[in-house]
Amino acid sequence: MAQYHVSARRIDSHGSEATTKEARIVLDTDVAGRLDAFNxxxxxxxxxxxxxxxxxxxxxxxxxxxxxxxxxxxxxxxxxxxxxxxxxxxxxxxxxxxxxxxxxxxxxxxxxxxxxxxxxxxxxxxxxxxxxxx
The missing domain is CATH 3.30.300.20 (K homology (KH) domain)
Known part of the structure; x- marks a missing residue:
């Protein structure tokens, strides 16, 4: 059975990041939203x-x-x-x-x-x- 692992952490009130393997993605976790990340x-x-x-x-x-x-x-x-x-x-x-x-x-x-x-x-x-x- 395949398994997947992702970790995410809050950077500040404007965003967070998720990581897996050697990859990183910026997350839009700002209540007001942000244009440079996926919500x-x-x-x-x-x-x-x-x-x-x-x-x-x-x-x-x-x-x-x-x-x-x-x-x-x-x-x-x-x-x-x-x-x-x-x-x-x-x-x-x-x-x-x-x-x-x-x-x-x-x-x-x-x-x-x-x-x-x-x-x-x-x-x-x-x-x-x-x-x-x-």
């Missing part, structure tokens, strides 16, 4: 995006799927009381010459095997589309 909701969306891109990297060799690039756009909806994310929508845009059927197969595999996306989808409405870059 917790944005981190969640970024984790879903990273999961989808990593899933694509994992399945493209197996599917012999040829692509030049992938963009993921996400939108999260948060309710105030109680505060929680209620839905996340995404758009996967793939730069490829593969057929529409192969693009749909890629999307199916990304949705089926994503650790983070499956975890999030169990708690929040997660839906989206895949399209070809034009």
């Amino acid at each position: 917790p909701a944005e981190l969640l969306l970024a984790a879903v995006a990273a999961c989808m891109i990593k899933g694509i990297e994992r399945v493209t060799p197996t599917l012999k799927f040829s692509l030049r690039g992938v963009d993921v756009r996400l939108h999260g909806e948060r309710q105030d009381s109680p505060p929680k994310m209620v839905s996340i929508t995404y758009e996967l845009v793939v730069d490829t010459d593969e057929t529409d059927q192969r693009l749909a197969l890629l999307h199916k595999n990304v949705r089926r095997y994503g650790t983070i996306s499956n975890t999030v989808a169990a708690a929040v409405k997660l839906e989206g589309t895949i399209s070809r870059k034009v």
Whole structure:
């Protein structure tokens, strides 16, 4: 069973940092917000995006799927009381010459095997589309 470890610490009232392995990320934990860091909701969306891109990297060799690039756009909806994310929508845009059927197969595999996306989808409405870059 895979295990993951992250440590986070408060720097000051304007921000914090999280570390894992040799990586560090600045966290927006300022009540007023800050433009140079991801807030917790944005981190969640970024984790879903990273999961989808990593899933694509994992399945493209197996599917012999040829692509030049992938963009993921996400939108999260948060309710105030109680505060929680209620839905996340995404758009996967793939730069490829593969057929529409192969693009749909890629999307199916990304949705089926994503650790983070499956975890999030169990708690929040997660839906989206895949399209070809034009």
